[in-house]
Amino acid sequence: MELAAPLQGRNQDVDLAARRSARSFWRIAWRRFRRNAIAVASLVVLLALFAVAALGPAIAPHDPNAVNILLPHGEPSGEHLLGTDESGRDVLSRLIVGSRASITVGLVAMVIAVSIGALVGSLAGFLGRWVDAVLMRFTDGMMAIPYFFLVLIVVAVFGSSFRNIVTVIGVTSWMVVARIVRGDVLRYRSFEFVVAAQALGASGRRVLFRHILPHTVPSILVAATLGVANAILLESALSYLGLGIQPPQASWGNMLSNAQAYLWDNPKLPMYPGLLILVTVLAFNFLGDALRDALDPQAREGGP
Amino acid sequence: MIAYALRRLLQAVVLLFIVSVVTFALIHAAPGGPAVLANPDLGREQIARMSERMGLDDPLPVQYLRWLGNVVRGDFGVSYSTVEPVPDLIWSRLPNTLLLTGLALVIAIALAVPLGVLCAIRRNSMLDRLVAGFTFFGVSIPVFWLGIVLIVLFSVQLRLLPGGGISTLGEDFSLVDRLKHLVLPVSVLVVGNLAELTRYTRSGMISVLGEDYVRTARAKGIEERGVIVGHALRNALVPVVTVIGVLLPRAVSGAAITEAVFSWPGMGRLAVEAATTRDYPVVLATTLTVAVVVIFSSLVTDLVYGYLDPRIRLG
Numbered sequence: 001m002e003l004a005a006p007l008q009g010r011n012q013d014v015d016l017a018a019r020r021s022a023r024s025f026w027r028i029a030w031r032r033f034r035r036n037a038i039a040v041a042s043l044v045v046l047l048a049l050f051a052v053a054a055l056g057p058a059i060a061p062h063d064p065n066a067v068n069i070l071l072p073h074g075e076p077s078g079e080h081l082l083g084t085d086e087s088g089r090d091v092l093s094r095l096i097v098g099s100r101a102s103i104t105v106g107l108v109a110m111v112i113a114v115s116i117g118a119l120v121g122s123l124a125g126f127l128g129r130w131v132d133a134v135l136m137r138f139t140d141g142m143m144a145i146p147y148f149f150l151v152l153i154v155v156a157v158f159g160s161s162f163r164n165i166v167t168v169i170g171v172t173s174w175m176v177v178a179r180i181v182r183g184d185v186l187r188y189r190s191f192e193f194v195v196a197a198q199a200l201g202a203s204g205r206r207v208l209f210r211h212i213l214p215h216t217v218p219s220i221l222v223a224a225t226l227g228v229a230n231a232i233l234l235e236s237a238l239s240y241l242g243l244g245i246q247p248p249q250a251s252w253g254n255m256l257s258n259a260q261a262y263l264w265d266n267p268k269l270p271m272y273p274g275l276l277i278l279v280t281v282l283a284f285n286f287l288g289d290a291l292r293d294a295l296d297p298q299a300r301e302g303g304p
Numbered sequence: 305m306i307a308y309a310l311r312r313l314l315q316a317v318v319l320l321f322i323v324s325v326v327t328f329a330l331i332h333a334a335p336g337g338p339a340v341l342a343n344p345d346l347g348r349e350q351i352a353r354m355s356e357r358m359g360l361d362d363p364l365p366v367q368y369l370r371w372l373g374n375v376v377r378g379d380f381g382v383s384y385s386t387v388e389p390v391p392d393l394i395w396s397r398l399p400n401t402l403l404l405t406g407l408a409l410v411i412a413i414a415l416a417v418p419l420g421v422l423c424a425i426r427r428n429s430m431l432d433r434l435v436a437g438f439t440f441f442g443v444s445i446p447v448f449w450l451g452i453v454l455i456v457l458f459s460v461q462l463r464l465l466p467g468g469g470i471s472t473l474g475e476d477f478s479l480v481d482r483l484k485h486l487v488l489p490v491s492v493l494v495v496g497n498l499a500e501l502t503r504y505t506r507s508g509m510i511s512v513l514g515e516d517y518v519r520t521a522r523a524k525g526i527e528e529r530g531v532i533v534g535h536a537l538r539n540a541l542v543p544v545v546t547v548i549g550v551l552l553p554r555a556v557s558g559a560a561i562t563e564a565v566f567s568w569p570g571m572g573r574l575a576v577e578a579a580t581t582r583d584y585p586v587v588l589a590t591t592l593t594v595a596v597v598v599i600f601s602s603l604v605t606d607l608v609y610g611y612l613d614p615r616i617r618l619g
Contacts, residue, residue, distance in 0.1 A: 137315075141322045143550070144599055148557030149575055149591040153330050156579035156587050233446055237561050240448050241576050260452050260565075263467075267456045274449035282444040289440075 029218075032294040039290030042283040049280060052096055053103040062090035064097040065248050073266040082272055085255075086262050094250040095272055101239070101251035102232045102280065105166055109231040112170025114224050117177025118216070124178070125185030126208050136182070139175050147172045151234070155243045165244055169231050177223045184216040218295035225288035229281045236277050252277050308610050316603045323595045324375070328368050331584050375592070381585040383578075390589045393574065398593065400470060401570035405559045407486065408493030409548070416498055417544070420505025421537060424513065435502060442499025447558050451492045451565035458488060468567040489566045496558045497551060504547040508540040515539075542612050549605035553598050 033039055052059065061081070068074075068088030076083045082091040124135040154168045188194055189212065197211050238244030239253025247254050252273035259269035362370075374381070380390035423432040459467030466472065466485050475481060512518065513536055521535045522528075560572025567573070571590050578586035 137318075138322075141319050144319055144553060144595070144602065145323055145326075145591075146553040146556040146560070146594050146598060148560050148572075149594055150326075152575050152579040153327060153587055153591055156582050156584070157330055229444065233444075236446055237448060240446075241561070241564055241580075243576070243579060256446075256449060256452065260455075263452070263456055263460050267460050270449065270452045270456065274446060274452065277446050277449060278441075278444060281446070282440060285440055285444050 029294045033290055036290045036293065038286050039294075042286040042290070045279065045283045046287065049099060049283075050103065053099040056097050056100050060090075060093035060096045062093040064093040064250050065089065073262065073269075083266075083268070085258065085269060086265070091269070091272060094255060095252070095276060098250040098252045098255060098273065099276070101162075101245045101249070101253075102235060102277070105162075105169065105235040106228040106232040106284075108166045109169035109173070109235075110224050110227045112167065113174040113227055113231075114177050114220060115174075116171070117174035117223075118181050118213075118220060120174065121178040121181025121183075122185050122208060122213060122216070125182040126189065126204070126212070132182075135178075139178050142172070143175045148234075148237075151238065152243070155238065160238070160243050160246060162245065165235060165238060169234050173227060173230060173234075177220065177227065180219050180223050181216050184219055185212055188212045188215050218291075222288050222292045222295065225284055225291055229284035229288070232277065232281055232284070236273075305611065309607055312603055312606050312610070316599050319599055320596065323599075324372060324592060325368070327588055327591050328371060329364075331588055332364060332367070380589040383586050384583045385578075385581050385586075390585050393586060394571070394589055394593055397569060397571050397574045398597075400568060401556075401559060401563070401572065402597075404486070404489055404493065404563070404568060404570060405555055408490045408559070409497060409555060411490065412494045412497040412501055413544075413548070415494070416501035417505050417541070419498075420502045420544075421509050421532065421540070423502070423506045424509030424540075425532065427510065432506075435506075439499040439503055442495055445495070447492055447496050448561050448565045450495060451488065451562055454488045454491065455565075468565075470569055485566075489562050489568055492562050492565075493555070493558055496562075497555055500551060501544070501547065505540065505544050508542075508544055509536060512536045512540040542609065545605050545609050545612065549602035549609075552601050552605075556594055556598060 057064070066089060068084065071080075071084050071088040072086050074080055074084035074088065080090050080092070082095070085091055085094070120135050120139065124132040124139075150172050151168050155164065158164045185208075194207060194211050197207050202211070235244055236251070236253035236256070239251045240257045242254070242257060244253055245251035247258070255273040256270055259266070259273070262269060378391055380394070382389050383393060386393070419435060423429075423435050426432055455467040458465040465487055467488070470482070470485050471477060472481055472485075515536075518531060518536055521531045526534070556572075559570070560575060562568070563570040563572035564576050571594055575587060575590040575594075577583075578590065
């Protein structure tokens with residue numbers, strides 16, 4: 001809250017009131033979220049996954065890269081709960097360690113995408129005029145290129161290190177966030193409290209960061225959650241094609257491409273990593289959808 | 305309408321220009337330049353001579369204009385790995401991709417429109433909820449994994465359909481054989497696109513059903529069927545046309561991955577192979593060709609949209 005000098009003394013009260021109403025907004029949202037069984041289940045699944053990814057090798061029953069030439073395509077047993085792959089490596093251990101690639105790529109790429117998208121969107125929406133026109137045409141242009149081919153070029157040129165993959169996915173998936181933020185900024189720019197802040201002499205930067213952007217947090221949160229889902233899908237696709245995480249380091253994607261080579265010997269092998277990708281992405285998508293319901297029930301697609 | 309068409313055409317050209325600059329700049333940002341020069345068998349003088357002959361010493365804008373001039377004349381150079389002229393490679397692959405993507409899109413639209421309409425009319429019914437659930441799976445399932453699962457099921461276990469390729473080796477071309485090879489990859493792509501299209505048809509239909517003219521049509525005593533098909537659907541389909549334009553880049557990306565799964569000799573697989581071997585001329589050419597196809601198709605959908613809805617071209 002930006003107030004003129006004579007009102008300085010009351011500034012704190014107003015700030016406090018604003019913070020309290022913000023807190024109750026999140027509390028109400030949480031209450032709504034909690035009632036959604038699928039959403040809570042998704043959250044639990046994801047927290048469990050985060051824990052597994054964080055612990056990684058510490059909870060893997062075997063060394064994920066330990067080869068056992070005596071036991072290729074081993075059946076599930078007490079020793080190897082999900083069996084072994086073509087080189088006799090423990091499938092469960094590789095799945096556990098492989099979760100790290102998906103989760104980290106998904107989260108880091110999302111942070112990059114949200115940062116770029118929020119920056120572009122808020123600049124376009126707040127400054128308007130030619131800045132808006134140029135930035136939004138650029139956004140449209142980026143959306144028109146089949147992003148998969150863009151990713152291919154970058155990987156071909158710069159190689160497929162972990163850093164490159166994350167950067168590429170982040171840099172090619174900010175457009176949706178930019179559009180959402182721009183729409184929100186445009187909407188809130190004409191609200192009374194923003195006009196009031198401007199009338200009280202708040203600088204453009206303060207109006208944007210203090211008064212407008214906080215209102216875009218809910219929709220950014222939703223877009224970010226859905227963005228993680230897409231980033232995980234893209235990473236697994238790249239690794240599957242041999243352009244992502246490189247073997248022997250395990251990732252769900254490259255485990256799938258390995259498994260495809262031995263479909264006739266071991267048709268069960270591709271099921272585990274694929275199901276894990278599906279469950280993870282599904283959980284992120286359910287979570288994003290539930291967040292949208294909880295944070296802005298009016299925005300529900302198709303109306304009441 | 306002509307002014308609108310010209311404006312869209314100009315935008316498409318600008319878009320293509322941006323795409324060409326971005327791809328060209330990316331390729332030339334490669335550390336150490338094109339991979340041919342990184343050949344350890346070459347001496348320093350040979351590298352210098354080659355790089356001069358290839359014009360790599362000129363300033364980047366000059367190189368870009370020369371490259372653009374060649375590209376406009378259809379000269380994409382030769383593939384680094386197979387030494388074939390790049391356009392020949394593209395022309396041998398592009399029809400396969402168009403067949404796969406086109407067929408999948410047509411089937412997806414044919415299924416999505418009636419499904420979306422039904423869901424809109426019977427909102428919150430069993431069917432609607434079922435479709436909503438399926439939509440989540442549709443956007444969450446990794447297409448390449450779905451492909452593998454179908455191969456395991458129909459090729460490995462049931463032995464009904466071929467698990468990859470475009471025709472049976474050593475057999476002459478036959479329509480049945482081609483169709484058999486199409487079933488699995490097309491099914492994968494239909495699942496990928498169906499979810500989104502259904503959702504858009506549904507929400508387009510729901511918003512149209514609330515319009516005044518729909519109420520008027522009902523008030524005039526037109527039977528419900530006529531209201532839905534004659535009045536509502538026509539207008540609900542207008543936004544669906546644009547969604548197809550928006551969906552296209554993603555459909556093409558999905559097709560590229562699907563091609564890799566099923567060893568389908570199309571543009572996507574070509575691009576993946578080229579990216580793996582760092583075959584720059586081929587990577588550049590595939591990206592540009594795909595971009596041209598996509599931009600051209602969305603231009604067409606935009607023109608159709610503008611034709612169907614005057615508000616768009618005048619707005």
